[in-house]
Amino acid sequence: MILGIDVGGTHTDAVLIEDLKVKKKAKSPTDEKNLINSLLDVTSELLKGENLEKLKRVVLSTTISTNAIVQNKTDRTGLILVSGPGLPPSLLRINEDTCFISGYINHRGIEIKTIDQNEVFEIGNYFKEKGIQHAGIVGKFSTRNPCQEMTIKDIICDQMRHVSLGHRMSGRLNFPRRISTTYLNAAIWDRYNDFVNQVLNFVCQWGFKVPVYILKADGGTVDITPSVELPVLTILSGPAASIMGIVSMFDRREDAIALDIGGTTTDIAIFADGVPLLEAFGVTINGYKTLIRGLRTKSIGIGGDSMVKFENNQIIIGPEREGPAAAFGGPYPTPTDAMIVLGMTSIGDREKAAKAIAEIAAKMNRSVMETAQIIVDNTCKEIVSHVTDMIEEINNKPVYTIHEMFEVKKLNPKALYVVGGPAQSIHGILGKLLGCPAYVPEHAEVANAIGAALARTTAEVTILADTERGTLSIGQEDIQNAIPSTFSREDAINVAIQKLKEKAVNLGAREEDIEIEIVECQEFNMVRQYYKAGKNIRVKVQIKPGLIAGYKRGNGIC
């Protein structure tokens, strides 16, 4: 038995899952100030009469972090940046409290210029003066060597409520993204911690003795206790839940396309060998490009309620949505109305739908049925053209080796999964246009809850070994070890796997859910003055998004 809770901005939903079915559902309003009551409210009915001994885990998904950022309900945050040579401060500044100090770590993680402690003291005074209690410290190449970030933190941490460190956000290179990620982490830290405290209090009141997880943007889960240091991991977990829902319904190892057709927009996601693709660099939220691993989705301005117009001899669908479909009292004709007119669905008031479509038909000088067909066809064609663009974009992703230029497999989707209002009506047309069989999961809403509830813990570890310097660094984990000159690529892979296992367990993974993939593995001879001076070895390993062991299935197709 798994308890799944989705804490939204307005409502909190809870589901109790047993044997891959939703046994019970409940909903109650979210009171952010008094979240614990909302949680108790929603679960009291749900768990009444249940044997809590059978409970295996609790998984929460929340929009707390996302909403805080989108609605600017964030704390004032000071940033200390060690930017060194490169982009000018004007292109890096994120807010009025962004401060720059001298110092530099280069691409190999070598400290080229030390920091000036007096500059840090001065900034500390400025923060004090302005009442700033949250800080982010970010250095260029700090993932290669976090020593300067640590020194700065030691100087100012006593006077701050919390300090977020850039190198902990991700093992990836991208200084501007590291800055925005660290900023967001610091700015939502209080709010998220408040959330976690209330959840833990709630768990305590029920006396649950099972792991409690939070869903992340990459469709993986993380134990709630370690999540407090990195609240930014929980941003944009909403789309992740619905994609994991599809994974839970169709556990098939093939390339596939998933479409979530809503009222205003359609979200596209792509699966490679059954695993949802991740964003190359990280997710974007409210204009902030981050380093947070997240599922790669593309949102297009076309949905069931998109406004349909006839202008300049052309049918135009969306991107505006001016209300529900005409069949439900909306002001304009929509693709949903066209589907109703064609009898593809029996929802709404058919007469109102036909009346709205007739306005377009008159302008086009065609019959209502013909017009409705054109609208449905064009809606599908437009969605499909975005899907094809996205696949082409993925297949044309730049690669940096000759091997990849000639050998890397291209995506070739073998299945289409469609969820959302119009799914049942148009999945067939979409499948035909895309040349693959189309499936609609039963009860998509339930699929989301199951998807989140069954998602396994994901993690990533990035290693740089430099045998000329004799160091192995995993910046994100604060690891800088000495290595012998004979250290090899195989040694690096072994260390990476070991560290990833440790990390995953710390984040709440069960041993049986740790399925490791080597994402990157490169080894370079370092030659100085015509002699081989050492090796530069780069390894990245990950646990991909997927379901926890023991819950695999592939029969949810209707």
Place this chain on the structure above:
Amino acid sequence: MLKKGRKTGLVFFPAFDWAISPTHPEREERLLYTQDQVFEEGLLDFDNIIEYKPGIATTDDINRVHICVPDAATVITESHLISAGGAITAAEKVLKGEVDNAFALVRPPGHHAMLVVHGARGFCNINIEAIMIEYIRKNYGLKKIAVVDTDCHHGDGTQDIYWNDPNVLCISMHQDGRTLYPGSGFQEEFGGPNALGTTINIPLPPGTSDEGFLYVLDQVVLPILDEFKPDLVINSAGQDNHYTDPITNMRFTAQGYALLNEKLSPDIAVLEGGYSIENALPYVNVGIILAMAGLDYSHVREPDFNLDAVKQSDEISRYIKQEATQIYSRWKNRVPLKKSLVGNARYSKRKKNIYYDTDGIREHQEETVRVCDGCGGLVLIDSTSDRGNRIFAIIIPRTSCPDCRQHGEEIYALTNKREYHYVYFQDKDKDIFLVDSRG
């Protein structure tokens, strides 16, 4: 959050699995730290910097430029097809209007590859800029093109390919050939009889700094470009003039490279040499990309930068000033020069001994050009290498006049194919490439 500038295309292909040999400067590691720096600076996140995957050039693309002995497939590796393909991709993105300019940050380089290719010289097998230029001339019909080669080594391959082409202006600024490979590129090298002045060489003394480079740019390169009025400007963007480069002796800086790029404002830049892989390339490339995209590069500096250490001497400044005056006046005098150099000759000949340092091949070549006022002139090449191959090539130039074409076709028909190992017929206008093998 981020300031917008021009739209710049970036074709990045570091060929992380290709080297000439494990410890060669042209090895896997060469662009590793550049990649680190470009990624860490987040340059690919700018809305106006767009990364493209390189295309793959074909043997037709190569045969449009070179006479490869015995054939293109033998003298190249897959990596060369990708670096040439990357240059072509960069050009196409510009010509299709998807971006305003583009930088092909690719390897291996190409500017030492000459018209005839018996093997590799100066780390180059095929000339990636020339392959790109001929591709775009064929597909986009551009007429006048200028190549400004800012690599520290004389761009002798590009010069050789366009020696007789009055529509391609090749300007090379480089360390004086008396002090560096390939030992050529003196101001007297000024183009073939029908293309005098469309080869310009600016040799610079060892120790030249930003000041000297920018002086010749302002006093020679930009004024000549203004008068030549090219449809497209290409920068052969070698990065080995840098003060930390291990195989050269100049004092150019990352700031200097960025400023040069901003002033030159090339439509397409293509990476050539540059072997200070840790201390120069990461910063020089970030500087060039920012400059091309119209973004503020003023904070791009080498971490060990010291202004006093990279100044040039007063003597060098005086020397460069004098040289710039001579080169510019030679350019001004290019039309009357033809009469005095060529006179009434109908054909003009030059003999060349070419050493392929990378592959250790020696070639003896005799090039004959038909003196012509209507086009670049029919070119005939008789070349023998110490690997035992003797070849003959007949090259009908782009936008050839009817006379040169007729002569070329007649000579091809009359050539005794048994006399050579291979006879090549290259017709640029008709995009024809024929090979006869004695086989």
